[in-house]
Amino acid sequence: MNIVDAVLVLTALLAVTLAVGLLLRWTQNRPRRASTDEVVEPRRLGADALGERATLLQFSTQMCARCPGVHRVLGSIANAHDGVMHLDVDLTDRPDIAKHFHVLQTPTTLILDRDGVIQTRFGGTPSRSAIELELGRVTATPATV
Numbered sequence: 001m002n003i004v005d006a007v008l009v010l011t012a013l014l015a016v017t018l019a020v021g022l023l024l025r026w027t028q029n030r031p032r033r034a035s036t037d038e039v040v041e042p043r044r045l046g047a048d049a050l051g052e053r054a055t056l057l058q059f060s061t062q063m064c065a066r067c068p069g070v071h072r073v074l075g076s077i078a079n080a081h082d083g084v085m086h087l088d089v090d091l092t093d094r095p096d097i098a099k100h101f102h103v104l105q106t107p108t109t110l111i112l113d114r115d116g117v118i119q120t121r122f123g124g125t126p127s128r129s130a131i132e133l134e135l136g137r138v139t140a141t142p143a144t145v
Contacts, residue, residue: 038117040112040116041116042087050114050116052082054135055084055086055116056131058088058109059089059091059097059103059107059108060106061091061092062092066107070125071107073128073131077128084135108124109121109122111131111138119138120137
């Protein structure tokens, strides 16, 4: 292999790495609608109950640098909405919960409806506006005909 071939291979590897990085960044922090009908049991998470209208369920770890900021944002959103609860679950000593909910990064945030069904999932640090938008969708009362 000569120097030109080596430069071409390195350039191709760099391009692929950059493309994968951009794709991951684009998909992270975006809401994903849940396709499960699983009802979250609050006692398993160390809570007595879930919110009357919705629950902002945050998964954190002790070593997560972004988790405290997400905790403050989710807490303030929950405090601003009647019937919405913020529940922060530390997964540091709970790998069973991380495995059950397929948590591969922290913070991970789930928005649960009034029945505890997962409606939306965020991996990474969600924006306040994205949380507010999804929370509005989950807590909207259906129109009566």
